[in-house]
Amino acid sequence: MVTSTEAIIKVRGLRNQFGNNVVHQDLDLDVCRGEILGVVGGSGTGKSVLLRSIVGLMTPAAGEINLFGKNLLALPSAERAALEQRVGVLFQQGALFSSLTVLENISLPLIEHAGLTRTEAGEIARVKIALTGLSAHAADLYPSDLSGGMIKRASLARALALDPDILFLDEPTAGLDPIGAAAFDQLLMTLRDAFNLTVFLVTHDLDTLYTACDRIAVLSQKKVLVADRLEVVANLNDPWIQDYFQGPRGRSAFQAVERTGASPTHHQ
Numbered sequence: 001m002v003t004s005t006e007a008i009i010k011v012r013g014l015r016n017q018f019g020n021n022v023v024h025q026d027l028d029l030d031v032c033r034g035e036i037l038g039v040v041g042g043s044g045t046g047k048s049v050l051l052r053s054i055v056g057l058m059t060p061a062a063g064e065i066n067l068f069g070k071n072l073l074a075l076p077s078a079e080r081a082a083l084e085q086r087v088g089v090l091f092q093q094g095a096l097f098s099s100l101t102v103l104e105n106i107s108l109p110l111i112e113h114a115g116l117t118r119t120e121a122g123e124i125a126r127v128k129i130a131l132t133g134l135s136a137h138a139a140d141l142y143p144s145d146l147s148g149g150m151i152k153r154a155s156l157a158r159a160l161a162l163d164p165d166i167l168f169l170d171e172p173t174a175g176l177d178p179i180g181a182a183a184f185d186q187l188l189m190t191l192r193d194a195f196n197l198t199v200f201l202v203t204h205d206l207d208t209l210y211t212a213c214d215r216i217a218v219l220s221q222k223k224v225l226v227a228d229r230l231e232v233v234a235n236l237n238d239p240w241i242q243d244y245f246q247g248p249r250g251r252s253a254f255q256a257v258e259r260t261g262a263s264p265t266h267h268q
């Protein structure tokens with residue numbers, strides 16, 4: 001699939017800080033429409049904080065965040081809320097409501113934000129459940145009845161409830177076994193292709209980077225050090241990048257891709 005070069009997300013001069021802890025300084029990033037961008041970096045480099053800033057869950061100390069060509073931070077709150085509804089977010093722990101069934105969890109944004117009735121929302125929620133590969137009977141289960149992989153899929157179904165243009169995922173394959181993680185990567189690519197979704201994916205999973213991502217952004221030294229195709233990023237002369245991509249796990253992920261012939265370039 002061909003990703004466009006149009007930046008659907010444009011971050012400029014971003015600064016985030018908690019007390020004296022400056023997490024981002026002068027951070028710039030473009031995310032192109034239709035791409036799956038993998039965001040990596042050492043622990044604490046601010047991947048989740050970057051995600052939360054872009055989706056409007058926290059206000060940066062300085063900088064500009066353009067979503068769909070509009071400066072998010074300068075918009076009146078109603079317009080900003082409308083824009084934020086065009087993004088779906090899958091948080092690290094899934095963040096499903098434990099007292100609601102899967103169907104009710106997915107229905108909630110449709111009732112609250114799209115003004116649908118319970119019945120209408122339930123119908124759409126069932127479509128999303130099928131779309132994410134969950135069996136129909138999962139609809140009536142509670143989060144505590146679900147396996148780790150099912151929780152990820154149910155959370156994905158909820159993130160897709162309002163037909164977002166951009167999907168944000170924070171460590172979606174963390175805690176999944178390798179087969180479950182590979183299946184989730186495949187699902188992501190299928191959904192991106194089917195709906196021309198743009199995907200912002202925070203991950204530590206090297207297999208995901210090799211198989212699913214069109215470009216990779218590396219967070220380091222409070223900035224995006226590089227955002228480019230894997231071949232370019234993996235060969236950069238930077239200690240963290242070399243350790244990460246050329247270390248034993250990086251090499252085995254690369255060899256697995258070589259064996260199966262799967263490669264990000266095959267999706268472009």
Ligand SMILES: Nc1ncnc2c1ncn2[C@@H]1O[C@H](COP(=O)(O)OP(=O)(O)OP(=O)(O)O)[C@@H](O)[C@H]1O
Nearest residue numbers: 018021023041042043044045046047048049050202
């Ligand atoms: N609400 C908060 N209050 C204070 N400090 C915070 C808050 N949220 C994040 N931080 C700090 O911001 C920094 C970046 O955190 P963040 O969770 O974005 O890192 P990360 O790159 O996602 O890490 P990991 O890979 O370990 O999940 C850390 O130093 C963290 O302690």
